[in-house]
Amino acid sequence: MTNGNAATGLRDLNTGIPGADQIKGAVSAVYDDVASWSRTGDFWNWGMHCPDLLEELTDLCPNFNAGVSDGFSEQLYFQTLRGLPYSRNDFKTLNVLEVGCGMGEGLNFLTRLVDPARAVGLDISTGAIRRANALLARGDRLTYVEGDAEQLPFDDGEFDLVINVESSHNYPDVERFFHEVARVLKPGGHFSLIDVFDPRSSAQFGKLQQEITGFEWFHERDVTENVKSAIRQRMAPGSFFRKEYARKQMPIRARIIGGLGGAHYAGADFIGHRDPLSRVLEIARIRPRFVGEYESYRHHVARRLTVGSTPNQAAKE
Ligand SMILES: C[S@@+](CC[C@H](N)C(=O)[O-])C[C@H]1O[C@@H](n2cnc3c(N)ncnc32)[C@H](O)[C@@H]1O
Known part of the structure; x- marks a missing residue:
């Protein structure tokens, strides 16, 4: 018996990744713990510093971080909107999903900038989602739900835009996550991902970009030095x-x-x-060695293809 699909060359997604449930259990336990001591307003990413981006952000939202943060994490979130073909006005009719939203601060920040029709944040950490709903949710406009990136609890074509910030490196099965994003996006919708990569995840990402036919990857920016x-x-x-x-x-x-x-x-x-x-x-082996082999931090944007269309070449920022 083979583990793949002869037509597409992709593996059978029903077989799963060994140990995936244990990895997800450990990840959600770690972030539940982090949520228990995080302070209101905390983001959970490394941030980025880019003077041009900062200037643009400050023009759009003066004093966006006044006294409450160093502004680097907000810049990383602002970067996720780069390359998208939407004006600020367009967002008024868009449904936006953030997968791996942590305590929801990033999505809350973006809704202050572009105010989409509906914004939903999803995270595997119960503690993070509880805090996001208690402190940030706003009726139907901004909600937070607990869930798994590899099994999104949404209907087909429910969203116009899916964003993902410094989260996908935690997922045991990124291929399954990409298929889920393709499923919940409307044809013509967009997927904006920003994350850190090691040589293995970078090679896997490149392979999936080639193999998963539902996306046209049209924009990328290496923000390693900014991070x-x-x-x-x-x-x-x-x-x-x-x-x-x-x-x-x-x-x-x-x-x-x-x-x-x-x-x-x-x-x-x-x-x-x-x-x-x-x-x-x-x-002393009291703390594990964390030194990863991270090689780059990158932003990628894809369009969900409509049936019958073909991908173009990606542009670099
Ligand atoms: C480094 S934090 C980033 C959080 C947020 N995007 C930010 O920038 O502040 C990674 C997040 O991914 C979430 N996560 C990890 N694995 C997940 C999964 N399988 N499904 C959904 N969320 C997941 C974690 O719970 C955590 O909140």
Whole structure:
């Protein structure tokens, strides 16, 4: 018996990935824990710093982060709108889904910028969704639901735009996630994904771009240096991030995992920054080694093809 489809060359999605349920259980437990000590207004991504993007964002929404954040995570969310063929006015009629929305701050921020007809955030962490609904939900316009990226609890063609921010690297089966995104998007709808890649996930992403015929990948931007710049600034002594981290009421286990000044949570491994405490804890095997082989941080945008149309070449920003 083969595990694939002779016509498409793709594997049979019904067979699943071994250990996937355990991975998802562990991921949701970690983020439930993070939700229990996160502060209102916290994003859960490494952020990016791009002066042009920041200028554009500030023009659109002056003082968008006034005193409540360093603005890097908001820039990362703003980047997800780049390359899309929608004006601000167009959003008034669009249904938007964010998969892997964390505590919902990013989607809430985007709705302040573009105000879609309906925005839905989905996350596997019960704790994150509970907080998002308690603090940010707004009637039918902005709702948050618990669910799995690989099994979206939505009808076919329900959304015009699906965004995904620093989340897909957690999914055991990215192929299944892509098929789900294609299913819930209207033909002609858009998929905007931004994430960190290691050599394996990068190769797999390229393969899926070729193999999954439902998408035309037409825009990409490598934001590796912009993300590294944000992480460096967060790691600098006295930074907004470090001060906020020091004020958090975190359990000791979270401080051990997070390292000195929250280095791990801020993505310090990505810039090769390891604080002395982390090294000692790693050697003593109290804290696992987190140093990944991340090679790039990239934004990709695809259009959901209508039946019978063919993909064009992707443009680089
Ligand atoms: C690094 S956080 C990013 C959160 C948010 N996008 C942000 O930028 O603030 C990754 C998120 O992906 C979620 N996640 C991981 N695996 C998931 C899955 N299989 N389905 C849905 N969400 C998932 C986690 O619970 C977590 O909230």
